[in-house]
Amino acid sequence: MFKLEPRAxxxxxxxxxxxxxxxxxxxxxxxxxxxxxxxxxLAGLQMFFVEPLRSGYxxxxxxxxxxxxxxxxxxxxxxxxxxxxxxxxxGQFVMGAVFAGGVAMHATATSANWFWVLVLxxxxxxxxxxxxxxxxxxxxxxxxxxLVSLMLVYVAEMVLSYLVYGPWKDPAGYNxxxxxxxxxxxxxxxxxxxxxxxxxxxxxxxxxxxxxxFMARTYAGFQLxxxxxxxxxxxxxxxxxxxxxxxxxxxxGAMAGLAGGLDxxxxxxxxxxYIPMGYGFGAIIVAFVxxxxxxxxxxxxxxxxxxxxxxxxxxxxxxxxxxxTGVFQGLLLFALLACDTFIHQRLRWVAxx
Amino acid sequence: MTGLTxxxxxxxxxxxxxxxxxxxxxxxxxxxxxxxxxxxLGAEGMMLVAAIAGYATGVQTGSDTLGFMxxxxxxxxxxxxxxxxxxxxxxxxxxxxxxxxxxxAGLSAFAGIQYTQQRLPERAHFDIPFLADLPFVGPALxxxxxxxxxxxxxxxxxxxxxxKSRPGLVLRAVGESPESAHALGYPVRRIRLLxxxxxxALCGLAGAYISLVYTPLWVEGMxxxxxxxxxxxxxxxxxxxxxxxxxxxxxxxxxxxxxxLQGQGVQIASQWLTMLPYLSTIVVLVLxxxxxxxxxxxxxxxxxxxxxxxx
Numbered sequence: 001m002f003k004l005e006p007r008a009x010x011x012x013x014x015x016x017x018x019x020x021x022x023x024x025x026x027x028x029x030x031x032x033x034x035x036x037x038x039x040x041x042l043a044g045l046q047m048f049f050v051e052p053l054r055s056g057y058x059x060x061x062x063x064x065x066x067x068x069x070x071x072x073x074x075x076x077x078x079x080x081x082x083x084x085x086x087x088x089x090x091g092q093f094v095m096g097a098v099f100a101g102g103v104a105m106h107a108t109a110t111s112a113n114w115f116w117v118l119v120l121x122x123x124x125x126x127x128x129x130x131x132x133x134x135x136x137x138x139x140x141x142x143x144x145x146x147l148v149s150l151m152l153v154y155v156a157e158m159v160l161s162y163l164v165y166g167p168w169k170d171p172a173g174y175n176x177x178x179x180x181x182x183x184x185x186x187x188x189x190x191x192x193x194x195x196x197x198x199x200x201x202x203x204x205x206x207x208x209x210x211x212x213x214f215m216a217r218t219y220a221g222f223q224l225x226x227x228x229x230x231x232x233x234x235x236x237x238x239x240x241x242x243x244x245x246x247x248x249x250x251x252x253g254a255m256a257g258l259a260g261g262l263d264x265x266x267x268x269x270x271x272x273x274y275i276p277m278g279y280g281f282g283a284i285i286v287a288f289v290x291x292x293x294x295x296x297x298x299x300x301x302x303x304x305x306x307x308x309x310x311x312x313x314x315x316x317x318x319x320x321x322x323x324x325t326g327v328f329q330g331l332l333l334f335a336l337l338a339c340d341t342f343i344h345q346r347l348r349w350v351a352x353x
Numbered sequence: 354m355t356g357l358t359x360x361x362x363x364x365x366x367x368x369x370x371x372x373x374x375x376x377x378x379x380x381x382x383x384x385x386x387x388x389x390x391x392x393x394l395g396a397e398g399m400m401l402v403a404a405i406a407g408y409a410t411g412v413q414t415g416s417d418t419l420g421f422m423x424x425x426x427x428x429x430x431x432x433x434x435x436x437x438x439x440x441x442x443x444x445x446x447x448x449x450x451x452x453x454x455x456x457x458a459g460l461s462a463f464a465g466i467q468y469t470q471q472r473l474p475e476r477a478h479f480d481i482p483f484l485a486d487l488p489f490v491g492p493a494l495x496x497x498x499x500x501x502x503x504x505x506x507x508x509x510x511x512x513x514x515x516x517k518s519r520p521g522l523v524l525r526a527v528g529e530s531p532e533s534a535h536a537l538g539y540p541v542r543r544i545r546l547l548x549x550x551x552x553x554a555l556c557g558l559a560g561a562y563i564s565l566v567y568t569p570l571w572v573e574g575m576x577x578x579x580x581x582x583x584x585x586x587x588x589x590x591x592x593x594x595x596x597x598x599x600x601x602x603x604x605x606x607x608x609x610x611x612x613x614l615q616g617q618g619v620q621i622a623s624q625w626l627t628m629l630p631y632l633s634t635i636v637v638l639v640l641x642x643x644x645x646x647x648x649x650x651x652x653x654x655x656x657x658x659x660x661x662x663x664x
Contacts, residue, residue: 004441004442004443085447087451137635137638137639141639141642141643142642142643142645142648143635143638143639143642144585144588144638144642146394146447147581147584147585147588147634147635147638148635148638150578150581151578151581151582151585151631151632151634151635152631152635154577154578154628154631155628155631155632158624158625158627158628159624159628161624162622162624162625165622165624166622166624281455284451284455285452285455288448321462321463321466323459323460323461323462323463323466323573324459324463325459326455326456326458326459326460326462326463327456327459327460327463328459329455329456329459330398330452330453330455330456330457330458330459330460333448333451333452333455333456334434334438334449334452334453334456337438337442337444337445337448337449337452338438338442338444341442341443341444345443
């Protein structure tokens with residue numbers, strides 16, 4: 001029978017190959033799925049892997065989806081490296097959007113044209129506050145961060161829903177659950193006229209740079225990672241696990257909040273009940289597929305955005321449900337986790353006894 | 354609460370038991386696999402897939418029984434996929450469980466699209482003869498779906514199984530010290546897989562109960578966090594079946610309280626009431642976790658840790 005045995009050193013080849021292998025497996029299953037549905041698999045693959053890259057417009061739309069995924073994914077990677085399981089980034093994203101929207105609604109015709117900076121700062125604050133609740137309850141009362149952060153997702157969605165159906169509803173909005181459309185001063189500046197791509201892309205790439213340095217070159221980043229890999233060693237070295245908890249959660253909350261602010265004051269331009277799009281959950285996959293490494297996260301975020309856009313196209317052009325995106329995302333993560341096994345272990349045939 | 358009559362109180366109790374049963378079934382399932390040392394964060398995904406599998410089968414065949422069987426099978430199949438990954442390939446239990454939840458959410462939405470507009474056949478009534486006609490107690494306790502009683506029976510059975518039976522002892526040994534169980538010659542990984550699949554089947558029953566009985570229709574994401582609440586319940590109950598049931602009814606009570614308050618015309622926006630179950634889960638988690646030693650003493654010692662059998 002087959003037997004897994006540990007490798008003396010992890011296989012570097014497989015470490016890099018396993019995301020690609022996982023993608024290949026996901027594509028194969030995707031092709032089978034399309035065949036089973038009686039759709040042309042080539043047309044399906046084109047939706048997911050060619051269309052999102054075909055034109056300037058497509059690339060601009062891709063950037064709008066990749067930006068929040070990169071930002072949230074980076075923050076989550078820091079948490080996961082420190083062995084802190086923040087699963088509620090979706091809630092932190094929503095609160096970021098709510099705080100940003102709350103400020104954005106106050107822009108007037110005389111507001112300075114950098115008003116949007118305040119809007120985004122409010123978003124960062126909102127995300128941080130929401131994550132701070134998780135950190136506080138974990139720190140003071142030892143409450144499991146997975147469950148608390150997740151429950152807060154549902155709470156955040158209800159807060160958003162209350163606001164857009166209630167006090168923040170646009171009086172001129174024909175009774176639709178939505179806020180007023182934000183004035184230009186409160187909107188994130190676009191990079192090219194005619195395209196929705198905005199300065200958020202630059203922020204995401206800057207964040208990649210900053211976090212690469214933070215994790216690889218700073219003492220605080222080192223402490224975080226040791227705390228995650230070997231808690232006992234970290235304690236022995238006198239590294240504070242409390243500080244690691246707060247740093248990781250506030251950082252990831254801030255990133256998710258920024259992403260929420262960018263989405264509300266960017267492509268959305270107002271708050272609606274449809275602000276929660278699942279970026280917070282998608283970013284969990286982004287973080288893992290990107291090996292919890294900032295540069296890897298950029299690649300996996302782009303890939304995941306292609307899944308989102310492909311799913312939307314498959315819905316409008318092939319009449320397939322949009323939920324296909326979620327199926328592929330989940331499959332990719334499964335395939336990756338399975339492939340990763342073989343980085344540290346090898347499969348050997350052993351004669352049965 | 355002013356206008357609360359005996360009749361509406363009876364209905365409130367009935368609704369509480371009904372709502373509690375959903376999370377109780379799932380939480381008892383999760384308790385089985387956590388007692389064997391495996392933490393499955395995929396409950397939400399398993400319940401969603403089971404909800405659509407059960408609903409689709411119910412619509413196609415017109416039989417609830419077949420629907421429940423399909424739900425249990427779907428839950429067990431999802432759990433088996435997770436089990437093979439974490440037990441044989443030693444993947445990270447947190448990440449794999451999350452993957453299962455995300456995958457389940459996508460898969461159920463994908464499979465469910467064609468069922469959003471379809472209706473189930475007429476629902477059967479389950480009144481226990483004579484007892485159901487008693488005043489007050491009748492409508493409160495004796496007009497339930499059999500699953501409400503099943504959850505109670507399961508709790509008693511599971512308590513006995515874990516504490517008094519030999520296989521239950523082996524199951525706990527596998528969760529407390531897989532090395533010792535392995536040394537004694539028990540097939541640790543096979544036992545863990547069985548426990549995970551049993552847990553998946555129960556989560557599946559809970560999921561099918563949601564779409565077939567609790568809110569008899571299919572809506573994307575309709576499990577709405579009940580899987581996560583079930584996970585929280587196992588911690589709340591410090592891995593004891595009886596406390597799981599109690600916790601589930603408490604949760605059911607809070608869930609029903611929101612409808613009751615709305616019915617009373619309380620001037621609160623519905624969103625604040627919808628938040629209540631989630632907020633109270635957080636509050637209960639905080640209360641129960643305040644004493645870390647107590648949790649640590651009760652938690653299965655190898656929970657969440659992979660087991661590599663030696664040569």
